Amino acid sequence: MIKQKSWEAAFDVIKSLEENGYEAVIVGGAVRDSLRGHVANDVDVATNAVPEEVKTVFARTADVGISHGTVLVIHPLSPVEVTTYRTEGTYQDHRRPDKVHFVSSLAEDLKRRDFTINAMAMSGNQEIIDLFGGKEDLQNGVIRAVGEPVERFKEDALRMLRAIRFSAQLGFEIENSTFDAISKQAKDLHFIAKERIKAEFDKIFVSEHPQKAIQNIQQSGLNQFLPGDYSQMELWEDFKADIGSWKGWAFFCLLQPKQDVELLNVFKCSNNEKKRVKDIIDAYQLLISDGWTKRNYFEYEFEVLKTAFEFANYLKKAPANPKSVEEIKQIKANLAIQKKTDLVVTGHDLIRWSSQKSGPWLKETLEKILTEILENRLKNDQQHIKKWFLSEYSRSI
Incomplete structure (x- = not known):
């Protein structure tokens, strides 16, 4: 038995469902990762029990996605998502199925999944159920679509970017017919919301092999339907976003023809991400041109300076x-x-000392005082600042 709370909870859920006459297995990325020796935290269960039947088995549940067959079982060790075996109808928008049909067959459920390495299941006694060669593809380092790849990508165009993301995370190659289907269906990417695309890029940037993703995006033709320039793929060779995806976004913007941070608006990045990336680009440009002043060291947080320097x-x-x-x-x-806030004087002090009215000069003077202190030409002492202000600066107001 895998000794991890999320796994123990999942196996316990399977046991309860089986004791009530239902079939249940662990599915998805957790199975893939366990075979690679990486124990996943998110462990999902699939079953032939419909949602209403699942809810009768367990005392505490939540309807997290019941229209698509998913019930969250609130297990004491860890919550477990339990989803009814299902097939999906047509995908009019290349994103979501128009209808979901519950089925009793695990095989029917697995064949709707995206890639063979994600279409394996694990029984309660840890037997691997592999109907599409996922284990072999995992051993050989191959990303292969389940069934006809063009159909898989027509169903959900984001799967094309997911294939590229998995290749970057795992260091795998995309199987030829799957890669050709990406090139053929690349135009369908415009159906996908930028937020979903952004989420895939977040994972690409923190992956072990981001260059592989950039290269696949360029060579498949997906770059024609994505914001940004991907031509400098060679510069990604040794890149590592070791402190978060924002470092990848900063490097991505840095490699754009005009180091364009406006690109982040298109990808729907957060305000915090946009500010952090802009600061890194600005700090980088200052560093390689005139170098950093003490004022620059003061204004930018350490991680920004460190990243710009790197x-x-x-x-x-x-x-x-x-x-x-x-x-x-x-x-x-x-x-x-x-x-x-460490500054020992305020605008009120300057007004009181000078008998001047408030105005633009106030902010300018405080900024000048701050710079003088940072450059060690002035002590952060009220009397020293007052003397400097009255003798050196108040005349120019």
């Missing part, structure tokens, strides 16, 4: 200084102040 080194455009990430950390830590 990009500059990776692209062989880094200046002589700083020499290392550790030096960046040290410079930032040694700044006279760490945040604007």
Whole structure:
């Protein structure tokens, strides 16, 4: 027995369903990953019991997707999604089936799935049920569509990008007829919401082999139906988004002809992602042109500076200084102040000292004071600042 709460819960759910006369198995990525020696956290169960029957077996359930046959069983160890075996009707929008039909056959359920490595099942006694050669494809490192690949991609056009994402995550090759079908159906990608496409790119960027994905996007022709430029695939060879997908988005934008961060709007990235990426691009450009001032070290968070520095080194455009990430950390830590609220004077102080009315000069003066302190030309001391302000700056107001 696999000793992990989510697996133990799934096996317990299977046992309960079988004791009540139903058939049940673990399906999907959990089976694939377990065969690779990677124990997945999300363990889903499929059954010939319809949702109403599933709900009679368990004391606590939630209707998370009951129209598509899914019931969430609230198990003490871990919640488990239980879905009725099903087939799907036509896909008018290349995204969602028009109808879902519950069936009693596991074989019928498995043959509707996208790729052979995702179309295996595991019984309660951990026997692998493999009807489409998924185990062999897993051993050989192949992404192959279940059945006719053109039909699979017509059903859900996102599967084309999923094939490419799996190749990047697993380091697998896409089987020839499956790859040819991607090229043939590439135009259907425009049916897919940008949010769903963005989610696939998030996973590509943090994968082990992002260059493989960029290359497959370019060579399959999907790039013609995706925002952005994918021509500099060779620069992705050693790229690693070790701290999150936002690092991949920053590198992707950096490689665009005009280092275009507006691309993130098209992909429906979050405001936090957009700000982080813009900061990295700006910090990168400052670093490779004039270098960073202490004000730059103050304004940008450490992860932004670190990422911009790593990009500059990776692209062989880094200046002589700083020499290392550790030096960046040290410079930032040694700044006279760490945040604007550390400043010991406010606009009210400047108004009181100068007898001037509020205006644009106030913000400008505070910014100048901040820079003077960061450059160690002025102490963050109220009396020192007052003396400097009255003698050096108030005359120009």
